[in-house]
Amino acid sequence: MDLQQMRYVVAVAETRSFTRAAERCFVVQSSLSHRIAGLERELGVKLFARSSRRVELTSAGTAFVARARECLAAADRAVADAAAATGVVRGRLAVGVIVTTAAVDVPELLQRYRARHPDVRVALRSGRSDDLAAAIRDGDLDIAFLGLPEGERPPGVETVVLDHDRHVLVVPAGHRLAGLPEVTLRDIAEETFVDFVDGTPARAQSDRAFTAAGLVRDVAYEAGVVELIIRLIARGLGVALLPSAFIRPLAADTPELALVPVVDGPRRIECLAWSRFNPSPATRAMLDVLGVGTRG
Known part of the structure; x- marks a missing residue:
């Protein structure tokens, strides 16, 4: 054999x-x-x-x-x-990323990494934060960029927080709330919502905020990709709560959308996760590019 x-x-x-x-x-x-x-x-x-x-x-x-x-x-x-x-980094680096990553420009990061370490084969895949963290624990991914409710950390992996963010309300441009300086969760609880699929970390951020406020909302449209969420909102079918750092650049180029700050809205962290057990040379090289040190 x-x-x-x-x-x-x-x-x-x-x-x-x-x-x-x-x-x-x-x-x-x-x-x-x-x-x-x-x-x-x-x-x-x-x-x-x-x-x-x-x-x-x-x-x-x-x-x-x-x-x-x-x-x-x-x-x-x-x-x-x-x-x-011998000072040469080779091998494979499997990277995971959520679709709403905003703390890091992932394409630019991968470009810099390839320039420094051309002998490493990089594989990239997108997915849910919980699935990506599980893939690191299982050895299928080396490193991943995650989005989680503030204060939460995935078990069994090393993490470092890259950014803190607040969600904003995303509404059609002609919506009654468009243009307001701010709203509360109670102000919007009766709206029809578009959101990520139930059970995902991206959905949990908004669900927990409404539960903590003692409010119930109607999520009529569930989508697995943010592009569909945006299109549904632009058509006037609902509103959504999305991370501000991610949605602001998109909304600036989408006149059909308006953003409204939410006083007591969801908060999230973006974090970097990697295996806590003996990271590979390619993983350590990526952490170095990001300016993140490993323990031990």
Whole structure:
């Protein structure tokens, strides 16, 4: 058994196709199939159930792939650590980001990072703060930019607060509240709301504020992306509470929207999170670019 065989198995498991796996691994399909068949003979088990149309992991294959990923990650880390000892940062950096990040210009940050460390392959994915924090704990992400209710921290990861922010009310330009110097949650409780999906950290920030004020609101429209929230508001279908640092630049270019400060509105923090267990050289390099030190 060798690492290349493991890579082939993981590629087939992720693509569910010997053809696509061979393309990903830059090898002819016959060679990839031959190496996997040899591994199955060595192990004495079938890793994949094959048909003319489908490829699926067997129970043995599922168990094998989980450990193979750990072995491949350890091998990649060994190479990265050896390179780091000579002053060269290599390897892979998996970055997570929420869509409403405003404390850091992520594209500009990645550009600076690539200029300093061109040998690191950076992967970026967006998602919910709780999912991104879980991905760090599981080893699927190295670092992430999160948005959370003020005073909250995700468990099991290192964090540093990048910014504190307050939500503002976002209404259609012709709304009765547009132009007011400020409002309270009680002033807007009877409005129809557009918000993020129930159960997400982005939604929890507003839900908790209304609950703390002893108020109930009507969230008629739920959306997973902020672009849809903005479009629904612009069409006059509802109002929303959104982080001010994120929405102000967008509203400046969207005349259909108006922003109103909320006296007792939600507050949030933007924070940077990373694994508290032995960050990789690529992760430490990103923390250095951001001016954030690691403990220990």
